[in-house]
Amino acid sequence: MKITILGSGTSTGVPEYKCDCETCEDARIFDSKNRRTRASIHIEDNGHHLQFDxxxxxxxxxxxxxxSWIDAVLFTHCHADHISGVNDLVMPCRKQKMDMPIYGSDEVMNILQRNNDYMxxxxxxxxxxxxxxxxxxxxSKFKLCGFDLTPIHVEHAAVVTFGYRINNVAYIPDVKRIPEESKALxxxxxxxxxxxxSFNPKHPTHLSVGEAIDIVNELNPKQAYFTHIMHRLDHRHFREQSEEQGITTPQNTSLAYDGQVIEI
Ligand SMILES: [Zn+2]
Ligand SMILES: [Zn+2]
Ligand SMILES: [Zn+2]
Structure with a gap:
């Protein structure tokens, strides 16, 4: 299975408009790992392609x-940084000569149909x-293009939000709390x-690095990658930044970056 991190950034993207912090200044250099577009991944296995958000x-x-291909799109939730490019599915539809199957909660389907009725x-x-x-x-669990897919219900703001388990991979870009019954999956x-x-545990709708590491330690995946990252986290100094906050980053854990390919 090949996983491509298409975007690793929070809803504003990095660099933040008009921010001159060190991370944002670095992010303005082409090819910087700090340059982060909005969160999304693409998964390919046995010639089948799933697009997430x-x-x-x-x-x-x-x-x-x-x-080169998209068989279907899965949506995590209805926030604009995850759905607002939907009109651009016109090009995959046109090149592939097909209508695009899309999957998600009832809420996402309703909002997409309201906003984009012409599609x-x-x-x-x-x-x-x-x-x-x-x-x-x-x-709940379903099969698609040979993948075992499980929507993982998580708490994030006041909207219905899923992560997804795809075989032995999980993608949960927007979450503040994972209920016990979801952790069991x-x-x-x-x-x-x-x-x-970011490092701020008081953020009402997103995990901080410390909270995310607690989840990694509890679930114990072979590898963990952090995404939906804001400009406070700098790829060049992430471990040192964490240590300054009194946080030890496990060896199997790192920041994701745009364009990263993970093969398993
Ligand atoms: Zn988001
Ligand atoms: Zn900045
Ligand atoms: Zn969100």
Whole structure:
């Protein structure tokens, strides 16, 4: 299985507009690992391709990372940094000559249909600039393109939010708390890609690095990568930054970065 980190950034992206901190200044250098577009991953196995979230950087992300096909899109939740690129699914639909199956909670499906009605009604809306979507509301474990997929219900703001388990990989980009019944679905992971916004444990809707490390230590995946990262975390000094906060980073844990490929 090949996992590509298309975006590792929080909702503002990094660099932050008009911020001149050291991380943001570094992030303005092309190819810096601190340069972070909005959170998204792409997974490929046995010729099948799943796309997770379609944020505002989507079309550049799939171009830059040479993504050649998308069989289906899975959405984690309805926040704009995860759904606002959905109109750009027109190009995969056009090149692949197909309508795109999309999966997520009832809430995400309803919001997408409300915001992008022209993508859901083939009889009323036609034209080269429109991609058509086939919605699927999901709640629990299902199979898709040979993958075992489990939506992982997590707490994050006031919206229904899923992480996903994909075979032995879990992707949970936006979360403040993982309920015990969801943790029970996250044992024996090869890879856990988890929210770790900043060092601030008081943030109401996202895990801090310390909180994310507690979860890594509890679930004990073989490898853990932190994503949805804001500019306070600097790739060049992450372990030192953590130590300054009194946090020991486990050896199997690192910050994800845009363009990173994880093969298992
Ligand atoms: Zn987000
Ligand atoms: Zn900054
Ligand atoms: Zn969110």
């Amino acid at each position: 379609v944020g505002p950087n989507f079309i550049d992300q799939i171009d830059r990372n040479k993504i 859901f009604d083939k009889n009323r809306f036609q034209g080269g600039g429109i991609g058509h979507l086939i919605p699927h509301s999901i709640e 996250l044992h024996n992971l090869d890879v856990l890609i988890l929210d770790a916004l």
